[in-house]
Amino acid sequence: MSRPELGTTRLARRAGSPQQRGPASVGHEGAKTTPYGRPVLKEPVWTWEIPCYFYTGGLAGASAILAHLAEGQGNPQLARRGWAAALAGAGASPAFLIADLGKPARFFNMLRVLKVTSPMSVGTWILSASGVSIALAAVRAWTGLFPRAGRAGSAVAAALGGPLGTYTAALVADTAIPVWHEARHELPFVFAGSAAASAGALATAWTPAKHAGPARWATVGGAVVEVAATQLMEHRLGSVGEPYHEGPAGRLGMAAKAMTTAGAAAIALRGRRSRAAALAGAALVTAGSLCERWSVFKAGFQSAARPDDTVVPQRERIERGDTRGAVRRTSPNGRVDTDKASPAIVAHRD
Amino acid sequence: MGYSLPTTAWPSSYGEHARARKGFFTDTSVCIGCKACEVACKEWNDVPARNGAQPAYFTGESYDNTIDLGADTWRHVAFVEQRKALDVDDGMGMSLAEAAALEGMARSEGLATYQDGEGMRWLMASDVCKHCTHAACLEVCPTGSLFRTEFGTVVVQEDICNGCGYCVPACPFGVLDQRQDDGRVWKCTLCYDRLKDDKEPACAQACPTNSIQYGDLDELRERADERLQQLTDAGLEQARLYGADDQDGVGGFGAFFLLLDEPEAYHLPPDPVDTTRDLGGIYRATAAAAVALVAGLTAAVLGGRR
């Protein structure tokens, strides 16, 4: 985790040190709404751990569902590998989350409350419960120990898999960042598709081809949903979705689409017969899924830095008459005694 | 008294300990940009210098080197230079004759020294946390560190905050930020410690023009309405109140403003919305996606059975 050294500030990190940049402005070039193009919102303070966590959380959730279903279908080869992937994801997730905290030692403060108004609070509990149940199911699948607890764990983990794989979309959508908040109806589907593709790809890569049929289907289906939902999201966002067409978010998004599509095609066409195609396809889909999460993550930063993306949709809401906005120009109580107006006020005119 | 405009946890959860809801009315029409509030806030609250060990940081953007609110600036005096010729600003509502007289007077008095003949104005406004009625920062905080005080204000408990940073992008005004060498988030407390001793917040006490007024929120609102009427009667028709009503997207500000231009001219959002207002829809979409994930994987397992 790269935190700047003591004494340096967010501002310096964001805008480069004064020595490097000369007169410093945090403004967004070409912005028309705020003076000097200064942003209205703050960029998130989250670092690289968070998009990694989006990936591992999705992987854990979807792998648990896949493993549970494979168990029921009498496919222990796939089930065992699914539980292992779920365990790896569920183990890495808290590590990423905690590493990103400003005060990692205080992680447990998250567990002193459950707040439904906070997707992060709800998610922390989902992740904790998933972690325990996935561990139980994985122990049973690999060693046969604790069969009863393992079976219960398997069912609970599968039930929590959906929420675990998608709640991070709710988390970022529940912010003021336009590119996240305005995508609140599509983002969960992007993340669900991406989760299915990640879990499918990992299982495809190390399950014998004979037993990996469901994993291949999950990869291809997930990839299709991921790409289609992303496309729909970008389309519906309109001008607010601009970050997806420029800068890091744009580049990552393009890479994600290309790799996910190519990987899914490789698995769909040759994944069953060719081990090399299965491995290459799985690697591409995994990389694509990671890039997609990273693209969404970066888009939030770019969106926050663009004051017009915050102000223009709000202005449009007001002009359409959907809302009155936060401004009032007249006194509601009618006229007040104007004798109270002091000469100073009149002079204030100039 | 003062129990109008209840928030989620106030006054109900405080019972008899609830106090009248306190707030700020920042009247920017009398702000002279002296930054006494910024200094008083830093002094009282022991807020560190923004640039740490680095040399002074100049923006070249008017007299505004504070730039924005953040972990180390809980009051920010915005300086905005506008080149609006006095006589063509229709918002002034002056007759041409009046405008010409004013313009001529300004010249003969030697006042129009800047941007010769063009006319210009400075907007100055001391920005602060709005202490929203529906505060997104508080709602998304996963530890309960951000809480509603008995005065109806929004405060971070620094001994609880674990630096998750969720409140930072949740605030529709970009108020909160993380202090890098500390890891936690910091913001205006409306001088919670001083309020407990029935003292006025440091910034309000330091303000030499009474641009920052502190008091019971409903009283402040009345005062603001009167002030708005005075200004419009005096011909200053650009005057407007920002955040003075319950019906806006955050349910009204505990710290609201009188502005002389649209909010965005001060880097403020014209229609701020508490993001959790849409949380129902967000959870519904997420639940639908979760169900779709299970359904899709079930189909994959059935279809992939060879």
Ligand code: SF4
């Ligand atoms: S202005 Fe921002 S930080 Fe202040 S109460 Fe509202 S949401 Fe919270």
